[in-house]
Amino acid sequence: MSQLEHAARLREFDAPAEITAWAAKQPSFDEAWDASPSSRHRVWLGAVSGVAVETIAESAAAAFFAVVESAPETQTFEHAVEESVAASDAETAAKLAERCERAAHALGSYRERDRTREAIIARAAAHVCRAFEALRAAESSMESDRLLRARTTASYMGGGVHAFLPAHPGPATLLVTAPSSVERGLLVDAVTSAGDAIALLATLVLDTAALDEAVWDALAPS
DSSP, X not given: OBHHHHHHHHHHTTOOHHHHHHHHTSSBXXXXXXXXXXXXXXXXXXXXXXXXXXXXXXXXXXXXXXXXXOOGGGHHHHHHHHHHHHOSSHHHHHHHHHHHHHHHHHHXXXXXXXXXXXXXXXXXXXXXXXXXXXXHHHHHHHHHXXXXXXXXXXXXXXXXXXXXXXXXXXXOOOGGGOSSHHHHHHHHHHHHHHHHHHHHHHTTOSOOHHHHHHHHHHHSOO
């Protein structure tokens, strides 16, 4: 991917302005990837280069567990992230996000340093859950469209609906091939939430090496 292509894609998919401006100065996609100043940059570069949005969301969850040390006061948020990864529908992930957002709001009213840290963890967990909410909503919308097309074709051609089902997109839902503006918007929301979670988590540590490694491992092709 050329310099113009990766910068244009970032603009097209509403990446944060500072990431788009930075990427436009890089000679090539590979050089941009290698020189990424943060994992949030890398998440967006991955999304516009064809990394599955599910993988993007999973990278945010991996970053969460790389940064947040298990403790009684963070267990609620750890469980929320775990459950959002496993959630098969948007509604479940949305409820988990709302729970974390309420906790973040309550914790944000405290001035103690530990409470402030917990509030950031709660907000990061909420962003991870929102990423999976948007992803599952996009998948559900795509599946509904797939079934509608099959029913329409079956009504004209005769025969069972399943005989006319288009190929299932599977778990590798790609931002760059989203079939409609609705799904595309939802997938952009998922990437945005994942990136926001990672950016928040980075504020909790002096050294982001563990976070960066977790994101890298999640995004790297197997």
